[in-house]
Amino acid sequence: MIITAITLQAHDNNRVNVFVDGVYQFSLDVFQLTELGLKVGYECDATKLASLKQEGEFSKVYGRALEYCMMRPHSKKEVLDYLYRKTKPSKTRDGSLKPGISPFLANRVFDRLVEKKYLDDEKFAAYWVENRSIVKGISQRKLVLELKLKGVDETIIKQALYDVSRDDSVEIKKIIVKKRRHYPDERKLIAYLARQGFNYDDIKQSLAETDNSIASRDL
Numbered sequence: 001m002i003i004t005a006i007t008l009q010a011h012d013n014n015r016v017n018v019f020v021d022g023v024y025q026f027s028l029d030v031f032q033l034t035e036l037g038l039k040v041g042y043e044c045d046a047t048k049l050a051s052l053k054q055e056g057e058f059s060k061v062y063g064r065a066l067e068y069c070m071m072r073p074h075s076k077k078e079v080l081d082y083l084y085r086k087t088k089p090s091k092t093r094d095g096s097l098k099p100g101i102s103p104f105l106a107n108r109v110f111d112r113l114v115e116k117k118y119l120d121d122e123k124f125a126a127y128w129v130e131n132r133s134i135v136k137g138i139s140q141r142k143l144v145l146e147l148k149l150k151g152v153d154e155t156i157i158k159q160a161l162y163d164v165s166r167d168d169s170v171e172i173k174k175i176i177v178k179k180r181r182h183y184p185d186e187r188k189l190i191a192y193l194a195r196q197g198f199n200y201d202d203i204k205q206s207l208a209e210t211d212n213s214i215a216s217r218d219l
Helices: 030-036 046-071 076-086 103-115 121-135 140-149 154-162 168-182 186-195 200-218
Strands: 003-008 015-020 023-029
Touching: 015 030, 015 046, 023 030, 023 046, 030 046, 046 076, 046 103, 076 103, 121 140, 121 154, 140 154, 168 186, 168 200, 186 200
Parallel strands: none
Antiparallel strands: 003 015, 015 023
16 A cells, blocks of 8 residues: 555645545644655555554544643643543534544543643642632632642642632632622622632621721721
8 A cells, every 4th residue: 555645634734634545544743744754655554554543543632632731721630531531422413423532542642741741730730729819719628629629639739829828818808899799688698708618707707807998998
């Protein structure tokens, strides 16, 4: 069998279509052409063709996983879950089932992402703590729970919290300022704050301090 044509894909100039004996067989990332030494006239047997197809599938899944990682930092568990979903069959537009990728391929993609340092739970935890605190007030208890659910090790979580200057009393007041007008019934506001992971005593104290601060400004 001989590679008879290699053409750029119309919808993705970073990938090429490879034709063997005049028939399309697989696609590759353009950088793989040099790595694999492929060109028109390259001869291969059935075993080699199967191997090249696997490389093409790997590059396709790796590229999509990389895009997923670039949307925002992700924990290793989040990416493993994403790749695991890819191993399941999916429906096509015509209603038929498309087979998922192999677990071996999913693990290979994950290992490459770790190797290239696109996955780092320490950096992810630091990002998550900072981002959640900036976007909205949140308790340390809830931050810990969120990170645990995302598979981050407890030692890494403790270090991420230690490295930032945050205090639950400040976070509670941040939420009170944002949400008070939406909760004219104080009991509902207290319930909301409790759902964010703050304890009752801290909530009551922060509400009183916020009320006193507002009253002082109005005098």
